[in-house]
Amino acid sequence: MVSNFIKSIIIGLPIGVTFLDLIGYVARVDGISMQPVLNPDKSQTDYVFLNRWAVRSLDIKRGEIISLISPKDPDQTIIKRVVGIPGDIISTIGYKREVVRIPEGHCWVEGDHTGHSVDSNHFGPVSLGLITAKASCIVWPPSRWQYIRSFLPESRVPLNVISQVMASV
Amino acid sequence: MKSLTSKLIKTVGYIIQYGCVVHCVSKYLGDIVMCSGRSMEPTVYSDDIVFIEHLSPRFRYISRGDVIIAKCPTNPKQYICKRVVGLPGDKIKTGFTTSQTVPPAHVWLEGDNRENSSDSRAYGPVPLGLICSRAMFVIWPFKHIGSFV
Numbered sequence: 001m002v003s004n005f006i007k008s009i010i011i012g013l014p015i016g017v018t019f020l021d022l023i024g025y026v027a028r029v030d031g032i033s034m035q036p037v038l039n040p041d042k043s044q045t046d047y048v049f050l051n052r053w054a055v056r057s058l059d060i061k062r063g064e065i066i067s068l069i070s071p072k073d074p075d076q077t078i079i080k081r082v083v084g085i086p087g088d089i090i091s092t093i094g095y096k097r098e099v100v101r102i103p104e105g106h107c108w109v110e111g112d113h114t115g116h117s118v119d120s121n122h123f124g125p126v127s128l129g130l131i132t133a134k135a136s137c138i139v140w141p142p143s144r145w146q147y148i149r150s151f152l153p154e155s156r157v158p159l160n161v162i163s164q165v166m167a168s169v
Numbered sequence: 170m171k172s173l174t175s176k177l178i179k180t181v182g183y184i185i186q187y188g189c190v191v192h193c194v195s196k197y198l199g200d201i202v203m204c205s206g207r208s209m210e211p212t213v214y215s216d217d218i219v220f221i222e223h224l225s226p227r228f229r230y231i232s233r234g235d236v237i238i239a240k241c242p243t244n245p246k247q248y249i250c251k252r253v254v255g256l257p258g259d260k261i262k263t264g265f266t267t268s269q270t271v272p273p274a275h276v277w278l279e280g281d282n283r284e285n286s287s288d289s290r291a292y293g294p295v296p297l298g299l300i301c302s303r304a305m306f307v308i309w310p311f312k313h314i315g316s317f318v
Contacts, residue, residue, distance in 0.1 A: 011186060018189040021196065058245050069298030072274050074229070105243040129240030130298045 033111030047140035050133035063150035084108030088158035208280030218309035251278035
């Protein structure tokens with residue numbers, strides 16, 4: 001009986017860990033940096049499903065919300081919105097340079113709550129290798145069940161994209 | 170017919186089980202990889218097979234002189250094998266008169282073959298989060314066995 005139980009744990013554990021690694025997992029969102037999309041209300045914290053399968057080839061798009069290992073502290077995972085992908089030209093908010101061109105293999109991430117978020121405006125472009133998952137839906141509390149849609153405020157669209165749109169008009 | 174189906178299901182189940190065990194071991198404990206490229210000569214030659222372990226990076230137990238495997242900062246699909254030269258706070262000489270301090274949570278990586286290595290001298294300090302594993306020893310070919318660390 002007991003040995004059966006132990007056996008099923010030994011078999012089940014690697015399967016569970018592999019599932020969390022490949023498919024995704026649920027995580028709590030701390031802090032106010034992604035308001036109003038996540039944690040809009042101080043009294044309750046959101047839980048999001050972090051989809052690891054979606055970032056397996058690291059082809060992220062502008063406007064998606066991703067989680068990544070903080071470049072300031074490797075033990076911390078932060079959740080931000082992708083504003084720029086490699087090659088984009090970003091007009092920054094309070095970074096040491098006013099305009100930044102995103103180097104190869106990097107991206108520009110920002111929290112939606114400008115001014116209350118430690119993001120690329122603070123530490124610069126981040127390497128794509130630090131990305132761990134894409135936030136695809138809010139799973140808890142039930143009143144907040146929803147898919148997270150990809151969205152980029154007009155004021156934060158990279159300069160090279162704006163000029164492309166202008167050219168096509 | 171029925172027994173064949175159940176046999177098939179059983180086999181697939183076993184394959185998934187063992188696949189998961191292999192995944193966990195190779196991701197959390199240790200693995201063997203082949204290093205290609207000449208940037209770590211004479212420690213690791215091109216196409217040497219190296220045993221790596223994942224425990225020391227996981228517990229942030231990295232020290233100066235370790236040979237580590239990290240995701241390349243400029244191309245996340247590629248892995249690099251370099252030596253840790255500077256830890257956070259260290260001052261690194263980057264030129265004749267210039268020097269740079271390694272920022273917190275970053276390391277300075279350099280290849281042993283300084284003439285033929287693209288490393289921190291090209292792309293700057295590398296965040297600790299990109300380090301995946303520590304290379305322990307060469308296991309193949311025979312003449313290079315255990316030839317470092």
